[in-house]
Amino acid sequence: MVPSSQKATRCCIKMAASGRHVGQYFKRNGRLLTFNLEPSLSRRSFGWTSSRGQVAADANKESDENIILPRKKTWSQVAVLEALSSTVGRDPTMYNYRFQDDPFLSPRSFPESKLFSKAQESGKAAAKYFIDSHPKFFTKDFAEPHIPCLMPQTVSVRLEEVSEEALKERISLRKVSAATDMYDQLLQSGTNVSMETTHDLLDLICLYCDQEPGQEVEPQTEDVEPAEERPRVRGRQNRERPEFTWRENNNAERIFNLLPHRDTRCYSALIRGTVKHKAYTKAFSLYTDLLNERLTADVHIFNALILAAPFVREKYAERWELMEELLTQMNQQSVQPSLLTFNNILKSLRRCDSLARSKSLQILSEMKAVGLVPSLATYNHVLGIFYKTSFTAKKTNILQEILSELRGKQFTCQDPDDVHFFRTAMKICLDIKDLELGYEVQRLVEVGENWRLLGNDSQSTGYYGVFFNLLCMMENVDGVLKWYKHLVPSLFYLNSQATRSLFQALDTDSRLDLLPLIWKDMKSSGLDKFSDLVEDLLTLMAREEHSPEVSGRS
Amino acid sequence: GEDTRPDQNQVQRDVSVPQKVHTKTPKSGKEGLLELLSSIKVDITTKRKPRHSTRPNSEKPSTKPKPVHLESISKMYRNAVVDASTQSETLDPKVVSAASAAAATLPNSNQALNELLKQLKENELVTEGQKRGNVNNLRYCSSRKIGTDPKRQNTRTVEQIHHDEGVPGYAQTGVRPEQDAPKHSAVMFSAPPTLWDIDFVQELATCVDHMPRNGLQEMIDWTKDGRMWRYPIDNEAGLEEEANVPFHEHIFLDKHLEKGFPRQGPVRHFMELVVVGLSKNPFLTVQQKKDHIDWFRDYFQQKKDVLKEADVFLQ
Numbered sequence: 078m079v080p081s082s083q084k085a086t087r088c089c090i091k092m093a094a095s096g097r098h099v100g101q102y103f104k105r106n107g108r109l110l111t112f113n114l115e116p117s118l119s120r121r122s123f124g125w126t127s128s129r130g131q132v133a134a135d136a137n138k139e140s141d142e143n144i145i146l147p148r149k150k151t152w153s154q155v156a157v158l159e160a161l162s163s164t165v166g167r168d169p170t171m172y173n174y175r176f177q178d179d180p181f182l183s184p185r186s187f188p189e190s191k192l193f194s195k196a197q198e199s200g201k202a203a204a205k206y207f208i209d210s211h212p213k214f215f216t217k218d219f220a221e222p223h224i225p226c227l228m229p230q231t232v233s234v235r236l237e238e239v240s241e242e243a244l245k246e247r248i249s250l251r252k253v254s255a256a257t258d259m260y261d262q263l264l265q266s267g268t269n270v271s272m273e274t275t276h277d278l279l280d281l282i283c284l285y286c287d288q289e290p291g292q293e294v295e296p297q298t299e300d301v302e303p304a305e306e307r308p309r310v311r312g313r314q315n316r317e318r319p320e321f322t323w324r325e326n327n328n329a330e331r332i333f334n335l336l337p338h339r340d341t342r343c344y345s346a347l348i349r350g351t352v353k354h355k356a357y358t359k360a361f362s363l364y365t366d367l368l369n370e371r372l373t374a375d376v377h378i379f380n381a382l383i384l385a386a387p388f389v390r391e392k393y394a395e396r397w398e399l400m401e402e403l404l405t406q407m408n409q410q411s412v413q414p415s416l417l418t419f420n421n422i423l424k425s426l427r428r429c430d431s432l433a434r435s436k437s438l439q440i441l442s443e444m445k446a447v448g449l450v451p452s453l454a455t456y457n458h459v460l461g462i463f464y465k466t467s468f469t470a471k472k473t474n475i476l477q478e479i480l481s482e483l484r485g486k487q488f489t490c491q492d493p494d495d496v497h498f499f500r501t502a503m504k505i506c507l508d509i510k511d512l513e514l515g516y517e518v519q520r521l522v523e524v525g526e527n528w529r530l531l532g533n534d535s536q537s538t539g540y541y542g543v544f545f546n547l548l549c550m551m552e553n554v555d556g557v558l559k560w561y562k563h564l565v566p567s568l569f570y571l572n573s574q575a576t577r578s579l580f581q582a583l584d585t586d587s588r589l590d591l592l593p594l595i596w597k598d599m600k601s602s603g604l605d606k607f608s609d610l611v612e613d614l615l616t617l618m619a620r621e622e623h624s625p626e627v628s629g630r631s
Numbered sequence: 632g633e634d635t636r637p638d639q640n641q642v643q644r645d646v647s648v649p650q651k652v653h654t655k656t657p658k659s660g661k662e663g664l665l666e667l668l669s670s671i672k673v674d675i676t677t678k679r680k681p682r683h684s685t686r687p688n689s690e691k692p693s694t695k696p697k698p699v700h701l702e703s704i705s706k707m708y709r710n711a712v713v714d715a716s717t718q719s720e721t722l723d724p725k726v727v728s729a730a731s732a733a734a735a736t737l738p739n740s741n742q743a744l745n746e747l748l749k750q751l752k753e754n755e756l757v758t759e760g761q762k763r764g765n766v767n768n769l770r771y772c773s774s775r776k777i778g779t780d781p782k783r784q785n786t787r788t789v790e791q792i793h794h795d796e797g798v799p800g801y802a803q804t805g806v807r808p809e810q811d812a813p814k815h816s817a818v819m820f821s822a823p824p825t826l827w828d829i830d831f832v833q834e835l836a837t838c839v840d841h842m843p844r845n846g847l848q849e850m851i852d853w854t855k856d857g858r859m860w861r862y863p864i865d866n867e868a869g870l871e872e873e874a875n876v877p878f879h880e881h882i883f884l885d886k887h888l889e890k891g892f893p894r895q896g897p898v899r900h901f902m903e904l905v906v907v908g909l910s911k912n913p914f915l916t917v918q919q920k921k922d923h924i925d926w927f928r929d930y931f932q933q934k935k936d937v938l939k940e941a942d943v944f945l946q
Contacts, residue, residue, distance in 0.1 A: 155851045157862040162847035174849070175842050222869020226856050280826040349827060377827065490839045529840045537840065 169567050186603045187538055187570040194534065239266055241274055248277050251290050256281060257328045264335070275332075276342045282329040283350025286321040323356035339370070345378050352381040357388040373410040376418060379403060383421040387428040396429045397436065416452060419444045420492050423458035433462040453530060454492035456483070457501050464505050476505055480517045487525040496532035503543045512551040519544060541569035549578035554586035571602050573610055580613055592618055873916065880917050882910045887921060891928040897943055898931055 153159075168174070172183050176193055184190035208215050212229035220227070234250060236243035239262045247256040260278055263270050333339065333347055344367045351360040364382055367374060382403055390396045400422060407414065422440055426433045437459055444451055456479050464470045480502070488495070499522055506515040522528050522540075531537040541564055548557050557579070565571055571579075576599060583591055596614060599605050824832075843849040853859040861868055884906045892902050905927065909920045931938070938944030 154861045155854050158847050158851045158854065162845055162851065165845045165847055167844045173842075174844050174846070224857050226858065277826065284826055284830055346827075490835045493834050493838050496838045530838075531840060532838060533840065 167567065169563050172566050173568070185566075185570070185601055187534075187572060189603075190570060191534060239263060239268075241268070241270055244270065244278070245274055248274070248281050251281065251285075253281055253285050253287065253289055257287075257332075260332065272340070275336065276346065279329060279332065279343055279346040282327075282332070283346045284353075286323060286350065286354045287327040287329060288321055321354055323351055323354040323359065341367075341372050341375055341378075344372065345375055348378050349381045352385045355388075357385040360385050361389055368406075374407075374412065376407075376412050376415050379407050379412060380415070380417050380421050383418065383425055387425045393429040393431055396425065397432050400425060414447065414449075416449050416455075416491055419449065420452070420454045420458065420494065423455060423462070424494070427458060427461050427465075430465065433465075437462050452491040452495055453488055453498035454494035457494055457498040460498070460501050460505060464501075464508070467508060470505065470509055476502060476514060480514065480521065483521055484517070485524055486521075488527055488530055490530055495530055496536055499531055500536060500540045500543065503540055503547070507543050507547045507550075510547075510551060512547060515544060515547045515551075538569060538572075542572065542575055545569065545575050546578050549575075549582040552582075554582055554588045554591075557582050558591070565598070566602070571598060571604060573604060573607050576604055576610055577613065580617055584617060589617055589621070590623060876917055881920070884909055884920060884924065887924045892931065893944060898938065902927060 171177060173190075175197070176183050176190060182193070184193045208227075208229045209232045215229055218228075232250070234243070234247055234252065234255065236246050239259065241263065244256060244259045244263060247259055256278055260270065260275075329347060329350060333343060336343060344363060348360050348363050348367075351357070351363065360382060364374070364378065367378070383400055386399045386403065387396045390399055404422075407418075419440060423437055426437055426440070429436075441451065441455070441459065444455070459479070460476060463473050463475045490496070499518060502518045503515060506512075506518060522531065531540050545560070545564065548560050552560075561579070569575075576595070579595060583589055583595070592614065596605075599610070599614070604610055841852075843852055850859060854861055867874060885903075888899070888902055888906060893899055902924075905924070909915070909923060912920070915923070931944075935944055
């Protein structure tokens, strides 16, 4: 068998080599091949095709090595575009991509960029408002295939009769007062409302603290620009929903007290609502009611109560005791803690100064033991605990440990506090004047999509400002200029603080010949309006005699 | 003796052992042991070397691994994954040999060797356990790991939320949570997501900066929205339901003419022309074509009297 299989192998390789030669080879060695294939006929094979030799050869080869067939790949919808965009990356020479429209309108400074973003978002919001409120003008569908996101959405309530369906509709459209009225009407008419709908209603009222969503503190009339669709502006630090305080005996509590049978979810809605709107003692009293009714709480209740704990006790030790009590109860009721639980514990620990350090490490190890991966918010709170004052900052190097652990990892946002991590870390690097650590942080930001976790405009500007400050202080002027070209203006607009640090850096390294370039950038970004900056610049220029090239004299 | 094994055939996962152990200069067993112990970082070792039978009283597991040089690399890689779990209790044989050499210097060599090996093994187990997270001494959490909850049958990922519950009435301009949705696989909901869950997800989406950094990322956003054709271009995008309808249902519409229409006469002739026209129409769905024919059926039924007068409606 060996010679024939060898021959078959050889001819197989030749067949695999090029298709054009196959026919010629067959013509030449046809008889040889069929002769060699005779013995393999006795074996089971799949067809009288010329690939039979190949099958036989493969069967022989299989005994030598296993052939691993590759799995079929399925590509996502956007795979092609993602591959292309990975080759393009970010353009560091221009303003941020979203500001590239009309070159005249490109924002040159940070306040201008905020205005630009607001204008952009409000334009989109206005268009959406018109489409949604006047759907009769937008009936013709040109797009093939159909684009659902451009179609008018239902904003107004359609069902008018008093029924549970109408109540569900109002809940889904987030109309708080309309839903409450409908519920009251349903109760008065005697119809039974299902428990699930009641849960949803309580969720709605508690989430919005019995106010309409998207409303300002003083109520607006409806013909002012969209009350419900206030654009989510970028660059605004506080969240869109203004902070309301929980009133005593509002609709949520009233409905809650009227319920004949309250279960965990009702309590959960109320407790979460009270904690969110800062009625902390009320939350704890609700919790004691829950315990009295012998119900088991769920993880959201515990998360909320842990957040509320520092506000109901004065002394640090008492705060920690309260949290410990909550945690033991959580264990007793066999409620699994989530990532948010641990993050909230650490957040509350930030308010218990003296105990915080030891307990926080304990919490971290427990977190790992339970199998949860800490998110950036966890590390942010830990940094906040350990680097609280500049005195404590000197005694610890936990930032280094954290950074070495996180090196090269990519993160997603799992907690709203994740976005503060990078700013905190960079601020600490600035305080302890460690440039290497600063570079580590920046390297972590540049991994994959981590830059998205720098937050909105103000937060990312804050981060880059601190980083630039650190660079100007510690790095030589070539490095500073390299990062300057890299960061400005695509990621970071020059502000007066950064310009002053830049002047200092140029001064220390006596590269004052670069001042004309800086002045050009200052002028284009509108910083020439700050007279003290201009004065600083002029004093630097006048300090020494520059070469004729620099001073512009021929 | 063990320095003569061929190195290139082995799958070595334990990279922490320094190379100088391979030198042929003889050392006292104690020095070698101390060196090894100082440099060892405990790792999952999948060293499989031919074991010499000259090692006394070793506490290795009874399964001897096959000699490596006969197996192919691919098999080793495959088996290494399986064996990692079974062999995680094996000590590094270099350590064992060094331990035996050290024990030989002590008076009661067998017992000393056993004790040494036991100590090393315990050390390894403890560090392994702590690496994986020692679950035994938790104060606050029950020892069950997160995510092994058998009640989580009905998990829906965040992606599904954004397909099903499009948040009507609260226009999210400029905030596109769908882009981050696939990455939130860690945030799972075991029941249909409540308002709180949706609110939390929206909050997370506003925290993250999702703005595109170049035109291609903008096109990715548009594709996810559904505004752009998907690459590579597929002519039949958006026509998925039509792909399931076989062609004969579009073309052979005669079967709808069997009931309700006369078999001969001008009406039948007319309807056959209608059917021919419909069969050539690529723009209507089958249901629309059926409705078309049904309309004609009703129409002719209504006008039955007029047609009978004109002697046209032959039944």
